[in-house]
Every structure is written in structure tokens, then in C-alpha cells.
Amino acid sequence: MSEEPHLLTETNGAVAVIRINRPKVLNALNLSLMTDLAEMMEGYDDDDSINVILLAGTQRAWAAGADIGDMASASVSDMAQRDQFAQWERIKRIKKPIVAAVSGFALGGGCELMMHCDVIICSETARIGQPEINIGVMPGAGGTQRLTRAVGKALAMDVVLSGRFLSAREAMDHGLVSRIVPPEHWFEEALKVATAMAAKPATALRYAKEAVLKAHDLSLSQGLEYERKLFYMLFDTHDQKEGMTAFMEKRKPSFTGR
Numbered sequence: 087m088s089e090e091p092h093l094l095t096e097t098n099g100a101v102a103v104i105r106i107n108r109p110k111v112l113n114a115l116n117l118s119l120m121t122d123l124a125e126m127m128e129g130y131d132d133d134d135s136i137n138v139i140l141l142a143g144t145q146r147a148w149a150a151g152a153d154i155g156d157m158a159s160a161s162v163s164d165m166a167q168r169d170q171f172a173q174w175e176r177i178k179r180i181k182k183p184i185v186a187a188v189s190g191f192a193l194g195g196g197c198e199l200m201m202h203c204d205v206i207i208c209s210e211t212a213r214i215g216q217p218e219i220n221i222g223v224m225p226g227a228g229g230t231q232r233l234t235r236a237v238g239k240a241l242a243m244d245v246v247l248s249g250r251f252l253s254a255r256e257a258m259d260h261g262l263v264s265r266i267v268p269p270e271h272w273f274e275e276a277l278k279v280a281t282a283m284a285a286k287p288a289t290a291l292r293y294a295k296e297a298v299l300k301a302h303d304l305s306l307s308q309g310l311e312y313e314r315k316l317f318y319m320l321f322d323t324h325d326q327k328e329g330m331t332a333f334m335e336k337r338k339p340s341f342t343g344r
């Protein structure tokens with residue numbers, strides 16, 4: 087009997103949908119899954135027919151963390167040799183917007199993967215946290231840094247040091263997720279967001295994502311300079327001419343992605 091694929095993909099217009107599919111272990115993330123995920127995302131990043139990537143889990147779990155079974159008996163050198171964070175770096179470099187459709191548990195590496203996404207659509211039932219402290223470790227794929235930047239030091243310390251889970255409402259109130267949607271429609275709502283985004287001009291989407299992400303790395307004046315350069319560069323695109331002309335002519339723009 088052949089094994090179920092750990093990632094399922096389909097395209098829906100200009101949206102590439104990737105679903106994490108390890109329901110028996112609440113979508114725990116292992117190296118082979120992360121390697122395939124990075125490869126798939128890079129493929130969609132290079133595919134002109136795709137504008138947005140939608141990454142989803144299942145109703146019960148977005149991802150309950152890195153696969154603990156894979157790490158339980160690992161030594162320092164095993165972990166270093168696996169170099170699993172190289173795959174996360176590849177995901178960090180994806181230029182097209184990534185929308186996350188999150189339902190159920192988003193824990194540990196799952197929360198960190200969620201924070202690698204750009205727009206996070208979250209079911210009311212989501213449970214989000216960094217509970218690594220309960221198993222003798224700490225976040226390793228950016229949790230201490232990205233969570234702190236998103237929610238501030240006080241709440242990040244609480245979440246990381248107590249291991250407690252945040253409700254979707256708490257996550258929303260503290261700026262960790264983008265929107266909360268009813269549990270019965272979590273995937274459809276996220277797909278709607280991704281589809282509407284995919285109709286926007288492709289180059290402007292990519293540059294806007296790049297500029298927002300730079301806000302975490304640069305000083306304000308460097309960030310403003312960076313933003314301005316990307317803004318000017320958009321005046322070299324067909325979609326800028328089309329978008330502004332369509333506005334003046336009071337018609338809907340027809341974007342080509344160029």
C-alpha cells in the first residue's frame with residue numbers, strides 16, 4: 087500500500103493551494119515535508135500563472151510543531167548535520183504572498199511556520215503557542231524573534247516561558263494574525279482572501295511584500311528609502327500604467343502581471 091503524500095496541492099486560478107497532510111500526527115513537520123514544501127513553494131514562485139500561495143492545514147491542526155519523534159533521541163551533531171533550518175530559509179525567500187489558512191493547533195514549529203506566512207487567516211477555534219518549554223527545549227525556527235516582534239516582549243515571554251496556548255481572539259488582539267473567520271468556513275474564507283489578492287498586479291504584490299518584511303530588518307529611515315525605490319520601480323510596469331489609466335477612465339483595470 088502506498089503512503090499518503092504529506093503535502094497535497096491543487097491550483098485554483100492564480101492561487102496555488104498546498105495542504106499539509108499528516109493528520110495522524112496533527113501535521114507534525116519533519117525534514118522531508120519541509121524540504122518538499124520549500125521546493126513546491128519555489129516552483130510556484132517561478133510559475134508566472136501563480137500569484138499567491140495558500141498554505142493550509144486540516145481542521146484539527148495547522149501543524150502541532152516539529153515532529154517530536156524525529157528529534158527525541160537526536161544529539162547536537164545530529165541536529166546540526168540535518169541543517170533543517172536551511173529549508174525554512176528557502177521559505178523565507180519566497181517572493182509571492184503566502185496566505186495561511188489556520189484551523190486548530192498551530193504550535194511550536196507550526197506557529198513558526200505560520201509566522202513565515204504573510205497574511206494569516208485564522209479560525210475562531212485556533213490554538214496558537216510555542217510550547218517547546220514543556221519538552222525541554224525552546225523555539226528554534228524564529229519563534230523567540232518573530233513572536234516578539236508581532237506581539238511584544240511581555241506576551242511573547244508569557245507564551246514562550248509558560249508554554250500556554252493563545253486563543254484566536256488573543257492572537258488577533260495582539261497583532262499575530264490578520265483575520266479571524268468562523269470555524270465552519272475557515273478554508274473557504276482563506277481561499278477567498280487569496281483569490282482576491284491573486285487578482286492584484288503581480289509585481290506590486292511582490293514588491294509590497296518585500297517592503298513590509300524589510301520593516302523588521304531595517305531602521306525607519308533605511309526602510310523608507312527601500313520602500314521609495316520599490317515604489318519608483320513600479321512605474322516601469324504595464325500594470326501601473328493600466329491601473330492608473332483605468333482609474334482615470336472609470337473602468338476596471340486589466341492586469342497582466344507585467
Ligand code: CO8
Nearest residue numbers: 110111112114150151152153154155191193194195226227
Ligand atoms: N510531533 C509528533 N507527533 C505529534 C506531535 C508532534 N509535534 N503533536 C501531536 N502528535 C501526535 C501525538 O503523539 C498523537 O499520536 P498517537 O495518536 O499516535 O498517540 C497524535 O498526534 C494526536 O495527538 P494527541 O493524542 O496528543 O492529541 P490531543 O488532542 O490530546 O493533544 C496537542 C493535542 C495539545 C497538540 C498535543 O498533541 C501536543 O501537545 N503536541 C505537541 C505540541 C508541541 O510540543 N509542539 C512543539 C514541538 S517542538 C518544535 O516544534 C520545535 C521547533 C523547532 C524548529 C523546527 C525544526 C523542524
